[in-house]
Amino acid sequence: MEIISNISVDCVIFGFDNTCLNVLLTKRELTDPLTGELMIEDYTMQGHHALVGENLDDAAKRVLKDKTGLEDIFLKQFYTFGDTDRLLKEKDQLWLKTKFPMVRNHVITVAYYSLVDSSKVKPYQQYQNTKWFPVKMLPELGFDHEKIIRVALEYLQEEIRKEPIGFELLPEKFTLTQLQNLYEVILDIKLDRRNFRKKVAQMKHVIPLNEKQKGVAHKPAQVFIFSRDVYNRTKKERLDFSV
Amino acid sequence: MEIISNISVDCVIFGFDNTCLNVLLTKRELTDPLTGELMIEDYTMQGHHALVGENLDDAAKRVLKDKTGLEDIFLKQFYTFGDTDRLLKEKDQLWLKTKFPMVRNHVITVAYYSLVDSSKVKPYQQYQNTKWFPVKMLPELGFDHEKIIRVALEYLQEEIRKEPIGFELLPEKFTLTQLQNLYEVILDIKLDRRNFRKKVAQMKHVIPLNEKQKGVAHKPAQVFIFSRDVYNRTKKERLDFSV
DNA sequence: TCAAAAGTGTTGACATTACACCCATGT
DNA sequence: ACATGGGTGTAATGTCAACACTTTTGA
Numbered sequence: 001m002e003i004i005s006n007i008s009v010d011c012v013i014f015g016f017d018n019t020c021l022n023v024l025l026t027k028r029e030l031t032d033p034l035t036g037e038l039m040i041e042d043y044t045m046q047g048h049h050a051l052v053g054e055n056l057d058d059a060a061k062r063v064l065k066d067k068t069g070l071e072d073i074f075l076k077q078f079y080t081f082g083d084t085d086r087l088l089k090e091k092d093q094l095w096l097k098t099k100f101p102m103v104r105n106h107v108i109t110v111a112y113y114s115l116v117d118s119s120k121v122k123p124y125q126q127y128q129n130t131k132w133f134p135v136k137m138l139p140e141l142g143f144d145h146e147k148i149i150r151v152a153l154e155y156l157q158e159e160i161r162k163e164p165i166g167f168e169l170l171p172e173k174f175t176l177t178q179l180q181n182l183y184e185v186i187l188d189i190k191l192d193r194r195n196f197r198k199k200v201a202q203m204k205h206v207i208p209l210n211e212k213q214k215g216v217a218h219k220p221a222q223v224f225i226f227s228r229d230v231y232n233r234t235k236k237e238r239l240d241f242s243v
Numbered sequence: 244m245e246i247i248s249n250i251s252v253d254c255v256i257f258g259f260d261n262t263c264l265n266v267l268l269t270k271r272e273l274t275d276p277l278t279g280e281l282m283i284e285d286y287t288m289q290g291h292h293a294l295v296g297e298n299l300d301d302a303a304k305r306v307l308k309d310k311t312g313l314e315d316i317f318l319k320q321f322y323t324f325g326d327t328d329r330l331l332k333e334k335d336q337l338w339l340k341t342k343f344p345m346v347r348n349h350v351i352t353v354a355y356y357s358l359v360d361s362s363k364v365k366p367y368q369q370y371q372n373t374k375w376f377p378v379k380m381l382p383e384l385g386f387d388h389e390k391i392i393r394v395a396l397e398y399l400q401e402e403i404r405k406e407p408i409g410f411e412l413l414p415e416k417f418t419l420t421q422l423q424n425l426y427e428v429i430l431d432i433k434l435d436r437r438n439f440r441k442k443v444a445q446m447k448h449v450i451p452l453n454e455k456q457k458g459v460a461h462k463p464a465q466v467f468i469f470s471r472d473v474y475n476r477t478k479k480e481r482l483d484f485s486v
Numbered sequence: 487t488c489a490a491a492a493g494t495g496t497t498g499a500c501a502t503t504a505c506a507c508c509c510a511t512g513t
Numbered sequence: 514a515c516a517t518g519g520g521t522g523t524a525a526t527g528t529c530a531a532c533a534c535t536t537t538t539g540a
Contacts, residue, residue, distance in 0.1 A: 004249065007325075007351060056325025056351060080323040080353050082299025108250060108299060110323050110351070177491075194494070195530065218491040219537035420518075437521070438503065455510095461517040462510035493536075502527070509520075 003049040005102055008109040009059040010047035010145070011075070012152035013067060015118030016169040018178060020134035021185050022118065023149055024067060027129035028142050030095060040091050043133070044142040045149075047109060060112040067130065074115045074168040078155040079148075082108040086144040095142065113152040115168035160186055164205060167226035175213060175221035176200060205231035246292040248345055251352040252302040253290035253388070254318070255395035256310060258361030259412040261421055263377035264428050265361065266392055267310060270372035271385050273338060283334050285383040286376070288391070290352060303355040310373065311364045317411040318357040321398040322391075325351040329387040338385070356395040358411035403429055407448060410469035418456060418464035419443060448474035 013024040023045075030040035046067065050059040057077070065071055084106050087096060096103055118132065133139055135153055138146060160166050166182050167174075180196045183189075200206050205227050213220035256267040266288075273283035289310065293302045300320070308314055327349050330339060339346055361375065376382055378396055381389060403409050409425050410417075423439050426432075443449050448470050456463035 004349075006247065007250065050325070050351075052349065053327055055327055056323065059325075077323065080299065080320065082293070082302075082353065084296055084298055106247075106295065108293075108353070110325065175492090192530070192532085193492090194532085197493080198495095199529095213492095213538095215539085216491080217489075217539040219493075221492055418519085435504075436519090437505085440520080441502090441522095456519095458512085459518080460512040462519045464519055487540105489540090490538090491536100492538100494534090495532100497531090498529105499531105500527100500529075503525085505523095507521090509518100511517085511519100513514105513516090 002052040004052055005049060006104055006107050007050045007056075008047050008107050009050055009056060009063055010045050010109045010111045010148060011060055011063045011067070012045060012111065012113040012149050013064065014113060014115050014135075014152075014156065014169065015121065015132055016182055016185070017118060017132070018181055019185070020136065021153075021169075022132035022134050023138070024121070024130060025133050025139065025141070026067070027131075028095065029129075030098060040095055040142070042091075042140040042142045043138075043145075045145050049103075049107075050110075056110050060110075060114075063112075064114055068116060068121045070116060070120060074165060075112050076114070076155075076159070077110060077112050079151055080108060080110045081144060081148060083144075089143075092143050109148070111148050111152065113156060115156075115165060117169065117171050119171060157187055164203075164226065164228070164231050170226075173209065173211070173223045173225055175223060177221060179206075179224070203231075204234045205229075245295040247295055248292060249347055249350050250293045251290050251350050252293055252299060252306055253288050253352045253354045253391060254303055254306045254310070255288060255354065255356040255392050256307065256364075257356060257358050257378075257395075257399065257412065258364065258375055259425055259428070260361060260375070261424055262428070263379065264396075264412075265375035265377055266381070267364070267373060268376050268382070268384070269310070270374075271338065272372075273341060283338055283385070285334075285385045286381075286388075287385040288388050292346075292350075293353075299353050303353075303357075306355075307357055311359060313359060313363060316357050316359055317408060318355050319398075319402070320353060320355050322394055323351055323353045324387060324391060326387075332386070335386050352391070354391050354395065356399060358399075358408060360412065360414050362414060400430055407446075407469065407471075407474055413469075416452065416454070416466045416468055418466060420464060422449075422467070446474075447477045448472075 015022045015024065025043040026046040028040060028042055028044050029038065031037065032039050048059060048063050048066070050056060060075055060077070061071065064073055064075060087093070087105065087107060135149065138149065160183070166179065166186070169182060170178055176197055179200065180191055180193065184191055207225050207227055207230070209223045209225060211223040213223065258265045258267065268286035269289040271283060271285055271287050272281065274280065275282050291302060291306050291309070293299060303318055303320070304314065307316060307318060330336070330348065330350060378392065381392065409422065409429070412425060413421055419440055422443065423434055423436065427434055450468050450470055450473070452466045452468060454466040456466065
């Protein structure tokens with residue numbers, strides 16, 4: 001399978017742990033073969049190059065499966081980064097020359113973000129040194145990946161205001177407090193609990209179950225599920241063109 | 244200047260004529276050199292391939308300048324089309340083999356849309372057979388350009404609800420009726436005149452001039468300008484996460 | 487019995503909708 | 514004088530924001 005050397009696909013994998021919005025990152029290390037000195041030590045999203053004969057979306061699914069073991073996961077293309085200088089930092093050039101000599105200088109990357117229930121990811125991690133990092137406390141990142149993650153977050157923030165995608169980050173069954181935390185963390189705002197619940201109560205696609213939390217040292221919360229089906233049947237166009 | 248044979252940049256150029264939202268398209272014709280028979284006759288957006296050492300955004304600006312003569316125009320990347328079958332229709336293959344034999348089968352295209360004051364475009368048209376077509380009455384289109392235009396329109400509709408970009412389609416000075424028509428046509432909705440004006444009156448960035456329309460056979464309308472400056476100073480975050 | 491989070495309603499402010507008549511101009 | 518689009522206000526309804534106390538559970 002021949003790779004397309006000037007097109008890569010990167011995937012910002014978001015997860016949520018009830019406290020932070022996290023991104024899945026893989027450590028990149030390079031040691032000088034002579035001196036043993038550590039020349040590069042940082043993190044990247046570790047995308048892949050597209051393959052000849054492969055749709056871009058399929059390449060993104062491949063990256064996601066490779067890193068998380070998951071398939072049929074929310075995945076959205078948000079931007080293509082095509083500046084000529086995106087791989088020109090000294091350490092990135094060193095990395096590419098050492099590891100990927102066939103790759104030319106100007107690689108454009110089609111960036112996707114995906115939302116995963118992070119409890120499902122852990123067992124599948126195939127890469128050593130792949131870890132979740134809070135988007136507010138990113139480690140040193142290689143290439144232009146810090147920028148890509150920042151832009152991904154902006155698109156996510158925009159999208160989550162309009163579409164019911166937050167549920168992708170939660171387990172199938174969740175409580176309203178979890179849902180509220182999710183919105184608060186992603187949008188970086190505080191929400192009023194009662195008003196939030198009023199709003200959710202109008203969403204027919206957030207469905208209460210006859211089931212409560214168990215084993216918590218406080219009043220157990222009602223458990224809900226999300227139904228995309230109901231959402232699709234009940235959504236209506238918003239008509240405001242607010243600026 | 245070496246072209247990058249597997250990456251192209253397409254630009255959906257939108258214009259507005261107070262009645263329709265239009266797209267600028269160029270005729271594509273191919274005649275059989277032997278029989279003189281017309282083998283292809285349709286329209287395309289006529290993008291370009293990216294050049295080695297050129298930022299994608301610069302490639303898009305180049306396409307736009309080439310087709311309209313305009314620079315410093317609103318230009319927004321919205322999606323990258325990367326399906327392997329996007330150029331595989333028979334006539335498109337014929338076209339590519341005849342005209343661009345160096346281009347491989349799988350070309351991804353990074354698509355931008357731009358918004359232009361179409362009164363400024365006409366004098367510059369460099370291509371014969373470049374014309375405006377209403378998005379509601381597109382001619383037969385080559386490649387996957389019909390899909391690209393459809394998707395561009397969806398992104399435009401979304402964006403114009405949130406950001407003051409409609410002004411890019413109008414002359415510097417415009418009337419509120421023009422602005423209302425613009426919103427109605429792009430969003431494909433009807434708006435109440437009085438309510439529309441109330442809403443615009445709240446927008447500090449739409450500024451009335453001491454100037455009226457001239458030479459119209461009815462009460463002349465007040466003339467307005469848009470100020471991005473004022474907009475940037477007065478915009479506030481919307482906090483609703485409506486779905 | 488205490489700590490911790492769940493759950494619940496009302497009010498005032500503001501925004502949105504629906505709707506009909508007079509005005510200024512060119513012909 | 515008439516045809517054409519410009520310009521304006523009010524009332525009813527819906528939506529949003531602010532706010533505090535009681536409940537249920539495990540420890």
